[in-house]
Amino acid sequence: MKSTTIHLHRQFQIGPVDPRIFGGFLEHMGRAVYEGVYQPDSAHADADGCRTDVLHALRRLNMTAMRYPGGNFASGYHWMDGIGNPSQRPTVRELAWQSLESNQFGTDEYIRLCHTMDWTPMLTVNLGTGTPEEARNWVEYCNCASGTRYADLRTANGSRSPHHVTLWCLGNEMDGPWQLGHVPADQYAIQAQQAAKMMKDTDRSIELVACGSCGIGMTTYMDWDRRVLEHMGDLADYISLHRYVANREANTPDYLAVTNSIDRQIEEMDAVCRFVQARNRSQKRAYLCFDEWNVWYRNQQMDGAGKHAPHLIEEVYNLEDALVVAGFLNAFIRHADVVRIANLAQIVNVIAPLLTRGDELLVQSIFHPFAMMSKRRNGFALRSAVEGPGYASSTNGYVRYLDTSSILDGDKLHVFITNRSLNEPAIADIALADGRLDACVNGETLTGPSATAANSFETPDLVTTRPFESVNFKHGRARCELPPLSFTAMTLKAS
Numbered sequence: 001m002k003s004t005t006i007h008l009h010r011q012f013q014i015g016p017v018d019p020r021i022f023g024g025f026l027e028h029m030g031r032a033v034y035e036g037v038y039q040p041d042s043a044h045a046d047a048d049g050c051r052t053d054v055l056h057a058l059r060r061l062n063m064t065a066m067r068y069p070g071g072n073f074a075s076g077y078h079w080m081d082g083i084g085n086p087s088q089r090p091t092v093r094e095l096a097w098q099s100l101e102s103n104q105f106g107t108d109e110y111i112r113l114c115h116t117m118d119w120t121p122m123l124t125v126n127l128g129t130g131t132p133e134e135a136r137n138w139v140e141y142c143n144c145a146s147g148t149r150y151a152d153l154r155t156a157n158g159s160r161s162p163h164h165v166t167l168w169c170l171g172n173e174m175d176g177p178w179q180l181g182h183v184p185a186d187q188y189a190i191q192a193q194q195a196a197k198m199m200k201d202t203d204r205s206i207e208l209v210a211c212g213s214c215g216i217g218m219t220t221y222m223d224w225d226r227r228v229l230e231h232m233g234d235l236a237d238y239i240s241l242h243r244y245v246a247n248r249e250a251n252t253p254d255y256l257a258v259t260n261s262i263d264r265q266i267e268e269m270d271a272v273c274r275f276v277q278a279r280n281r282s283q284k285r286a287y288l289c290f291d292e293w294n295v296w297y298r299n300q301q302m303d304g305a306g307k308h309a310p311h312l313i314e315e316v317y318n319l320e321d322a323l324v325v326a327g328f329l330n331a332f333i334r335h336a337d338v339v340r341i342a343n344l345a346q347i348v349n350v351i352a353p354l355l356t357r358g359d360e361l362l363v364q365s366i367f368h369p370f371a372m373m374s375k376r377r378n379g380f381a382l383r384s385a386v387e388g389p390g391y392a393s394s395t396n397g398y399v400r401y402l403d404t405s406s407i408l409d410g411d412k413l414h415v416f417i418t419n420r421s422l423n424e425p426a427i428a429d430i431a432l433a434d435g436r437l438d439a440c441v442n443g444e445t446l447t448g449p450s451a452t453a454a455n456s457f458e459t460p461d462l463v464t465t466r467p468f469e470s471v472n473f474k475h476g477r478a479r480c481e482l483p484p485l486s487f488t489a490m491t492l493k494a495s
Contacts, residue, residue, distance in 0.1 A: 001389055001401065001421060001424045001425070001426055001427070002388060002389045003388065003426075003427035003428070003429060004386060004387065004388025004389065004400065004401065004402045004426060004427070004428050004429070005386075005387045005388060005428075005429045005430075005431055006384050006385075006386055006387075006402070006404055006406075006415070006417075006428060006429070006430045006431065007384065007385040007386075007387065007431050007433060008382050008383075008384055008406055008413070008430070008431065008432050008433065009382070009383075009432070009433040009434050010382070010408055010432065010434050010435060010494075011434065012382060012383040013380045013381065013382060013383070013408070014333075014334065014335070014336045014337050014380070014381040014382065014383055015336040015337035015380065015381060016336065016379070016380050016381075017333060017336045017377055017378070017379060017380065017381050017407055018336065018339075018340045018341065019064045019377055019378075020064045020065040020120065020340060020341040020342070021064075021290075021329075021332045021333075021336075021339055021340070021341060021342040021377075022061075022062065022063055022064050022329075022342070022370070022373070022374040022377055023063060023064050023065035023066060023067065023120070023122070023291075023341060023342055023343040023344070024058075024061070024063045024065075024066050024067070024119075024343055024344050024346070024347040025066070025067045025068075025071070025291070025292060025343040025344060025345040025346045025347065026066055026067070026068045026069070026110075026346060026347055026348075027068070027069060027070045027071035027072075027073050027074075027345075027346055027350065028069050028070060028071075028073045028077070028094070028101060028105075029070070029071060029072075029073055029096075029097050029099075029312055029313075029346075029350050030097070030099075030304070030309065030310055030311060030312030030313065030314065030349060030350045031309045031310075031311060031312075031314070031348075031349040031350065031356070032346050032347070032348055032349050032350040032352070033105050033309075034102070034104075034105070034308065034309035035309050035349065035356060036051075036054065036347075036348035036349045036350075036352075036356060037050055037051060037054055037055070037058075037113065037347070037348055038050055038051070038104075038105045038109070038113075039051050039356075042359055043359045044359060048109065048112055048113070048116075049105075049109075050113060050116070051356070053359075053361045054348055054354060054356065054361060055116065055117060057354055057361060057363060057367075058117065058347060058348075058354070059117065060367075060371050061347075061353070061367070061370050061371050061374055062371070062374040062375060062377075063117070063119060063344075063347070063374070064119065064120050065119070065120040065121075065122045065167055065341055065343065066114060066117070066119040066120065066121065066122055066343075066347075067122045067124060067169065067291055067292075067343045068110050068121070068122065068123060068124070069082075069110070069123075069124065070096070070124055070172055071096070071124070071172055071292075071345075072096035072097070072172060072173065072178070072179060072180070073094065073096050073097065074124040074125070074126055074128070074169075074171070074172045075096065075126055075127070075128025075129060075130075075171065075172055075174075075179050075180040075181050076094060076095050076096055076126070076128060076129050076180045077126050077130075078126065078129075078130065078134070079106070079107055079126075079134070079138050079141075081101075081103045081106070082103045082105070082106020082107055082109075083106050083107055083108060083141075083153070083154075083157055084157055086103075086104050089102070089103040089104065089106070090103060091103065093306070094304070095180060096180065097302060097303070097304045097310075097312060098303045098304045098305060098306065099304030099306070099307060099308065099309075099310055099312075100304075100306060100307060100308040101308075102308060107123075107138075107141070107142070107163075108154075108157055108158065108159060111142075111159070111163045111165075120166070120167065121142075121163065121164075121165040121166075121167065122165075122167040122168075122169065122291075122341075122343070123138065123142070123165055123167070123168055123169070124168075124169035124171070124172055125138060125168060125169065125170060125171065125195065125199075126171070127170055127171030127174065127181065127188070127191055127192060127195060127211070128171060128172075128174070128179055128180040128181025128182070129180050129181050130181075132191060132194040132195035132198055133198065135168075135170075135195045135198070135199055136195065136198035136199050136201075136202055137150050138150075139165075139168070139199045139202045139203050139206065140202050140203075141153060141154050142154070142162065142163040142164075142165040143162050143163065143164060143165060143202070143203045143205075143206070144162060144202065144203065145162060146160060165206070166205060166206055166207055167206070167207055167209070167341070168199060168206055168207070168208050168209065169208075169209040169211070169240065169289075169291065170192040170195055170196060170208055170209060170210050170211055171188070171191075171192065171211045172211060173211065173214040173242065174188045174211045175188070175211075175213050175214055175218060175220040175224045176214050176218075185220065185223070185224040185227040185228055186227060186231070188211065188228065189227055189228045189230075189231035189232060190231065192210055192211065192228065192231075192232060192236075193231055193232050193233075193235060196208050196210075196232060196235040196236070197235065200235065207237040207238065208235060208236060208237050208238070209236075209237065209238040209239070209240050209289045209291065209341070210228050210229065210232055210236040210238065210239050210240065210286065211228070211240055212224065212225045212228070212239040212240040212241055212242075212269065213225055214242045214292075215242055215243065215244075216243070216261070216265055222268060222269070222272050225239055225269065225272045226272050226275065226276060229272070229273065229276040229286055230276050230279060230280065233280055233282065234282055234284045236286045237286060237287070238286055238287050238288065238289035238340065238341060239269065239272070239273060239286045239287075239288060239289065240289050240290075240291045240292075241265065241266070241269055241288055241289070241290045241291070241293075242290075242291070242292040242293070243262065243265060243290070243292070243293045243328075244292075244293070244294055244295070244296040244297070244345075244351075245258050245261075245262075245294075245295055245296075245297075245324060246295070246296070246297030247297070247320065247321075248297055251394060252320050252422060252451045253391060253393055253394075253420065253422065254393040254394045254395055254396055255320060255324065256320065256323055256324065256327070256393075256399075256403075256418070256420040257391075257393035257396035257397065257399040257420070258324060258327065258396055259324075259327040259328075259330065259331055259396075259399065259403050260393075260396045260397050260399060261396055262327065262328060262331045263331050263334065263335070266288060266290075266331060266332075266335045266338065266339060267335070269288055270288060270335070270338045273285050273286045273287070273288070273338070287338055287339070287340045288335075288338050288339045288340065288341075289340065289341040289342070290332065290339055290341070290342040290343070291341060291342070291343040292343060292345040293328055293342060293343070293344065293345060294325070294328075294344060294345045294346075294351050294366075295315070295317065295321040295324055295325065295351075295366065296313065296315055296345075296351045298315055298316065299313045299314055299315050299316075299351075300313065301313060301314075311349075312350060313350055313351050314349055314350065314351075314352075314355065315351045315352075316364070316454050316456075317353075317364040317365045317366045317454060317455075318365055318448075318451065318452045318453055318454040318463070319365055319446075319447065319448040319450065319451055319452070319453050319454070319463050319485060320451040320452065320485070321365060321366055322365035322366045322368060322369050322446060322463065322487065323369075323418050323420070323485065323486075323487055325344075325366040325369050325370065326369035326372075326373070326403075326416065326418050326446075326487040327403055327418060328342075329369065329370065329373050329405075329416070330403055330404065330405040330416055330418070331405075333373075333381045333405035333406075333407060333416070334381065334405050336380075336381035337381075344370060352364070353366045353367035353370065354367065355457075357457055360457055362455060362456070362457050362460055363455065363460065364454075364455055365446075365448070365453075365454060365455060365463040368446045368463070368464065368465050368487075369446060369487050369489075372416075372444055372446065372465065372487070372489040373416055373489060376407065376409075376414035376416075376489060376491055377407065377414075378407070378409045379407040379408050379409030379410070379412075379414065380407065380408050380409075381405065381406070381407055382406045382407070382408050384404055384405070384406060386400050386402060386404060388400055388401065388402060388428075389401055391420075399420065401419060401420050401421050401426055402417055402418065402419060402420070402426055402428060402482070403417070403418040403420060404416060404417045404418070408494070411493065411494050411495065412441060412491050412492070412493065412494065413430075413432065413437065413491070413492045413493075413494045414489070414490070414491050414492075415430055415489070415490050415491075415492060416487070416488070416489050417480075417482060417487070417488050418486070418487045418488075419482040419483065419484055419485065419486050419487075419488075420485075421484045421485070422451065422484060422485060423484050424484050425481050425482060425483055425484055426481070426482045426484075427479065427480075427481055427482075428479070428480050428481075428482060429477055429478070429479050430477060430478040430479075430480070430492070431476075431477050432476070432477075432494055435476070435494050435495055436476030436494070436495045437473060437476060437477060437478040437492045437493065437494055438473060438476070438492075438493045438494075438495055439473065439492070439493040440469075440471040440478070440490055440491070440492055440493075441490075441491040441492065441493055442490070442491050443467065443468035443469065443471065443488065443489065443490030443491065444465045444466065444467055444468050444488070444489055444490075445465065445466060445467075445468040445482070445483065445486050445487065445488040445489075446463070446464070446465045446486060446487045446488075447463075447483045447484075447485060447486035447487075448462055448463035448464075448485070449462065450485075451485055468480075468488050468489075468490060470482075471490065471492075478492055
């Protein structure tokens with residue numbers, strides 16, 4: 001393969017990388033909460049009933065904004081069922097996933113977990129079967145000083161200091177016919193505007209995520225978002241995007257080229273936000289919150305059959321899935337000026353980087369690119385010009401073999417590169433036009449024996465990282481050799 005040159009310039013900055021793009025998602029679905037983060041009868045349980053082995057692994061991901069409690073679950077969830085004395089909380093029939101919900105883990109348990117993990121709380125209100133007033137009351141419970149009804153209820157439940165939840169999602173996937181309370185865009189926009197007004201009147205410091213169209217295949221795509229943003233005006237700080245990708249045709253080259261489609265989705269939704277800002281003649285625009293994203297297509301079991309903590313959509317991830325996850329994150333960094341929040345869906349057991357089996361824990365392949373990038377996230381995203389060979393994929397168009405993004409952090413340059421070639425190593429020259437690259441501070445690469453190689457409880461390290469040392473420096477440039485089907489993250493010294 002011919003070599004590829006990645007051209008960079010320190011003044012060609014896209015924007016600061018918002019650490020919240022390295023967020024996660026914890027939904028009351030399957031075994032994400034129960035037998036996931038929360039399992040009081042586990043040998044690993046701490047004083048709050050949370051699994052220390054799971055939390056220890058999650059700390060390695062250095063996550064930020066943690067979206068909760070859903071997801072589809074949110075459209076049937078009434079937050080007051082999950083507060084107060086656990087022995088007095090109701091067990092309810094949960095309709096989104098046809099499961100039993102014990103409500104043993106609720107708002108206050110979630111906030112304590114966020115404090116433990118240094119996560120930014122991000123709550124999704126119920127605009128399916130709930131009301132704008134119920135959403136407003138939840139803001140008061142979480143954020144207001146004692147002295148009023150719901151704030152005093154929080155105090156009575158053991159938290160005198162407010163929880164300071166600054167991020168709130170106005171419902172979930174309300175354009176989807178599967179959603180409890182699904183309505184047309186105009187009706188959702190009215191309800192979201194009513195909720196937003198009352199919520200911000202209760203706490204003017206909060207930021208609100210309006211519910212966008214939930215996928216590029218929806219007939220509502222972009223038109224829904226335009227209608228909602230036009231009606232909500234300056235009350236909307238963000239619009240949500242969702243995306244799950246798949247390799248149903250077992251076509252690895254085309255699958256790895258899905259980054260074209262992810263880039264396009266971001267740019268199309270950004271265009272909607274800019275259009276509405278201009279149409280409304282507003283000084284404020286909505287930014288993008290990619291609050292559900294991942295690989296998901298193999299395990300479609302979504303019916304809990306009336307059970308508590310059933311095994312639902314527990315996807316097994318392989319090497320090519322990990323490279324696609326890296327592609328999502330590369331796309332977010334390439335659009336750092338507009339993508340401000342993103343939440344990997346989800347964090348344990350349910351389409352997740354971690355799986356539990358009894359008291360055992362497995363780190364899946366998609367864990368690694370997230371960890372590799374989140375530890376190198378500080379700084380300004382740089383525009384890159386990539387000069388090198390590529391290929392025409394069957395559905396996603398032409399792509400370079402190397403998919404890349406980079407972040408400038410003072411005198412350090414963080415570079416992320418995926419080699420999409422199935423069988424050829426790639427030579428990459430990294431050129432900083434207005435400076436020199438003199439040394440590799442650190443680096444690591446992720447690869448495995450094949451595109452479909454996956455970790456298991458029996459072979460937990462089949463797809464894993466190893467130190468990356470194949471970097472040489474000449475005339476102020478860095479040259480590296482990247483294995484086929486690999487993702488590499490490195491930090492270079494820039495002068």
